[in-house]
Amino acid sequence: MKKAGLLMIIGPLFLLGLFYFPLWNIMLGAPQYPEPLGMNIHIDGIRDMNEFDLQNIDGLNHYIGMRKLPKPEEMWEFSTFPLVIGGMVALGVLIGILGIIGKLNYQWYAGWFVLMSILGILGMYDFNAWMVDYGTNLDPNAIMKLANPDGTPMSYKPPLFGHAKMLNFDVTSLPSSGAWMMFVGMTTTVIAFFVGWKATKKPT
Amino acid sequence: MRKYSYILMLFGITAFLSSCGNQGDNKSSNGALSSSAAEKAYVAPGEHDEFYAFMSGGYSGNITVYGLPSGRLFKEIPVFSQFPTSGYGYSEETKPMLNTSFGFVPWDDAHHPDISQTNGELDGRWIFINGNNTPRIARVSLETFETEEIIELPNSAGNHSSSFITENTEYVVAGTRFSVPVPQRDMPINEYKGNYKGALSFISIAPDNGRLNLEFQMMMPGFNYDLSHPGRGKSHGWFFFTTYNTEEAHTLMEVNSSQNDKDFIAAVNWKKVEEYVKNGGGTKMPAEYAHNVYDEHTHMATSTMKKEVITVDPTKVPGAVYFLPTPKSPHGCDVDPSGQYIIGNGKLSADLTVHSFDNMIAAIEGAKFDGEAYGIPILKFEDVLAGTVKSGGLGPLHTEFDGQGNAYTTFFISSEVVKWKLGTWEVIDRQPTYYSVGHLMIPGGNSRKPFGKYVVAMNKITKDRYLPTGPEMEHSAQIYDISGDKMELIYDFPTHGEPHYAAGCPAELLAPNSKKIYRLSENKHPYAVLTPDQAKVERDGNEVHIYMSTIRSHFTPDNIEGIKVGDKVYFHITNHEQDFDVPHGFAMIGQNTSELLIMPGQTKTSLWEPKKPGVWPFYCTDFCSALHQEMQGYVRVSPAGSDVPLTYSLGE
Numbered sequence A: 001m002k003k004a005g006l007l008m009i010i011g012p013l014f015l016l017g018l019f020y021f022p023l024w025n026i027m028l029g030a031p032q033y034p035e036p037l038g039m040n041i042h043i044d045g046i047r048d049m050n051e052f053d054l055q056n057i058d059g060l061n062h063y064i065g066m067r068k069l070p071k072p073e074e075m076w077e078f079s080t081f082p083l084v085i086g087g088m089v090a091l092g093v094l095i096g097i098l099g100i101i102g103k104l105n106y107q108w109y110a111g112w113f114v115l116m117s118i119l120g121i122l123g124m125y126d127f128n129a130w131m132v133d134y135g136t137n138l139d140p141n142a143i144m145k146l147a148n149p150d151g152t153p154m155s156y157k158p159p160l161f162g163h164a165k166m167l168n169f170d171v172t173s174l175p176s177s178g179a180w181m182m183f184v185g186m187t188t189t190v191i192a193f194f195v196g197w198k199a200t201k202k203p204t
Numbered sequence B: 001m002r003k004y005s006y007i008l009m010l011f012g013i014t015a016f017l018s019s020c021g022n023q024g025d026n027k028s029s030n031g032a033l034s035s036s037a038a039e040k041a042y043v044a045p046g047e048h049d050e051f052y053a054f055m056s057g058g059y060s061g062n063i064t065v066y067g068l069p070s071g072r073l074f075k076e077i078p079v080f081s082q083f084p085t086s087g088y089g090y091s092e093e094t095k096p097m098l099n100t101s102f103g104f105v106p107w108d109d110a111h112h113p114d115i116s117q118t119n120g121e122l123d124g125r126w127i128f129i130n131g132n133n134t135p136r137i138a139r140v141s142l143e144t145f146e147t148e149e150i151i152e153l154p155n156s157a158g159n160h161s162s163s164f165i166t167e168n169t170e171y172v173v174a175g176t177r178f179s180v181p182v183p184q185r186d187m188p189i190n191e192y193k194g195n196y197k198g199a200l201s202f203i204s205i206a207p208d209n210g211r212l213n214l215e216f217q218m219m220m221p222g223f224n225y226d227l228s229h230p231g232r233g234k235s236h237g238w239f240f241f242t243t244y245n246t247e248e249a250h251t252l253m254e255v256n257s258s259q260n261d262k263d264f265i266a267a268v269n270w271k272k273v274e275e276y277v278k279n280g281g282g283t284k285m286p287a288e289y290a291h292n293v294y295d296e297h298t299h300m301a302t303s304t305m306k307k308e309v310i311t312v313d314p315t316k317v318p319g320a321v322y323f324l325p326t327p328k329s330p331h332g333c334d335v336d337p338s339g340q341y342i343i344g345n346g347k348l349s350a351d352l353t354v355h356s357f358d359n360m361i362a363a364i365e366g367a368k369f370d371g372e373a374y375g376i377p378i379l380k381f382e383d384v385l386a387g388t389v390k391s392g393g394l395g396p397l398h399t400e401f402d403g404q405g406n407a408y409t410t411f412f413i414s415s416e417v418v419k420w421k422l423g424t425w426e427v428i429d430r431q432p433t434y435y436s437v438g439h440l441m442i443p444g445g446n447s448r449k450p451f452g453k454y455v456v457a458m459n460k461i462t463k464d465r466y467l468p469t470g471p472e473m474e475h476s477a478q479i480y481d482i483s484g485d486k487m488e489l490i491y492d493f494p495t496h497g498e499p500h501y502a503a504g505c506p507a508e509l510l511a512p513n514s515k516k517i518y519r520l521s522e523n524k525h526p527y528a529v530l531t532p533d534q535a536k537v538e539r540d541g542n543e544v545h546i547y548m549s550t551i552r553s554h555f556t557p558d559n560i561e562g563i564k565v566g567d568k569v570y571f572h573i574t575n576h577e578q579d580f581d582v583p584h585g586f587a588m589i590g591q592n593t594s595e596l597l598i599m600p601g602q603t604k605t606s607l608w609e610p611k612k613p614g615v616w617p618f619y620c621t622d623f624c625s626a627l628h629q630e631m632q633g634y635v636r637v638s639p640a641g642s643d644v645p646l647t648y649s650l651g652e
């Protein structure tokens, strides 16, 4: 029981990495950008991969009528996400401690994991919705108004996961170090659950 | 007599035949080697060169930057000459760079670049170069590749034995080729002898920011001080200058200054002189010389006129200067990486004279002098001589080193590079140049740590090397691979201007520090606009200041009205890009100056004095974006005295 509880404490602590490391990374490379432009999406805002990348992405995007990338204060997500993550870390650690002293059983570990997964999926859904809006809700006076072969206006929504070709840019969107730490942490809580489950099965 | 000439003729024919035979051999071996030679000089598309080569532009007044071994031209750095491409010397900010005690001098003859050193090794902070005609020394940043400072040298003329750096970049040293009256005065030319002086200037370099200060000038006898190099290692603290015209002739120099069998190498113990000056020695003399400094943060140059210089009479400082007799009007004065050998390239002879530093010190200690010249002791030739290189070539000019114990000397008259061994003085190899080589360059080849992989020969005559371009042609250069025993010609390319010398440097020393942009947030230009909403137009009498910003792909503001004929209109343009390699240009119709090319984060100013009423367009000259053609604006000019209000706008 002690081992499972310890794992349950350690797992959520990995999520603290999100306060320092980016959750997601989007890279934009083009012939004239041999060193690609990049943005790191943190839970509290979007930051440059290299200095001035955001400014330069905005500069390029203005040709096709995309809005500027949001500042932290312009999106509620960037103030809410840190609270949610912080709360989930505290909750997970609390569950782990209570698990060690025997006040809670291992099923709570799975409960935390399920709750975190739901929140994660909601977060992804929200992120994707923002990208759809960002990539399709374009300035009607854009300098370049491009259409797909079928006549519909071209969308510049970056992929949520993987690579897409957008005009002259190769756009790659992948989870970044913060997300990987989160996955490791969440997996640890699943392990905590199985360890706890096995421990309860043994004596019987 | 007749028989003698007949024999000579026979000899000539034999030589001709045998050289023909050799040439045949060379051709066939070249044929076999040509593919590997091509590979050696080939830098594939997208790949980078191994070395930077900074070549002086001679009468272009500038420095050109090439890659080695490809010979590709990367940049021309404006130094002493106005450069309409970027607006250097035309923009309000850079006009002061070309200020001198003679007023604005838009040109010079740039000769010998030298890269800053630490412990005798290239450190890649700055490159220095001399202006020969109106004596000046410039310092160029190797982060921005822009000229940051120019100091004029008083009491000097023909600033040729310059600009060479002591091994910890303590001083950049500049000697006078044309001795002159000091101070300048109205006097008969034929009273030259004994009256004119040759000033050797020691300019200190501040270690933190490179700022130059003329510390002292040694007033030497009125010879021609041709080239120089610092001692290094054990000879650090000494500086060696070749002289010619020790005859002190003032007319028909080609004959009259070539009469002495030997001229001198002047060995200057600058540490002694420095000490002497520090202790209050020397004479403060009134002078007038410009000191021009460009500030990277204000993006502006300021010119200050200095009023005084410390001069030193070398005879007043015991042990400061000795003359080393050196045959036949020596040109290059080169010191090997160990600091032991001082090479005099006697340009009117076949042989090279090599002096030994140890011998020189022993001779000085033994006080074995062979008379004196104007109170300066002359050492005995035999006492200081280390050896003679019997090269078989004619007209040696300049020598550099590969760090493997070999030296490479150019021979102007016989048009070749000769490789020889230090210490044994034996000739190892020789290769023709095309044609009449002046200087050569091995990256780091005049430092304690040469990078002996390539030698570049810079030639004075081009003739048939390339497709003809009328009577005037660029000069040719050849690159030889010297990594083997024998030199191998691997590439031949034209160079811009007339490179008199070059300095090479491993790419990895400079490339990582090369600036990509100037930070807008650090822009301290008094007329900069840091955000587009600060853009404005202000009138002050007939002066109009336009605070303008640019970003792809518009000027802010781009419509201006209320300008009048007779106004002086200053366009202060700040490039708001913070993206590598996105300059914007600025040009105004009918403007009596050059365009501006403004780097990201930079502010430059162009003066326009409209002469006719009308609506006059300006535009961006750099193809900055897909909408570059749209990057334009209009200025409405009304007749003098009209009352059109001053307005400016964007997108209205």
Ligand SMILES: [Cu+2]
Binding pocket: B552, B553, B583, B584, B585, B620, B621, B622, B623, B624, B625, B628, B631
């Ligand atoms: Cu432009």
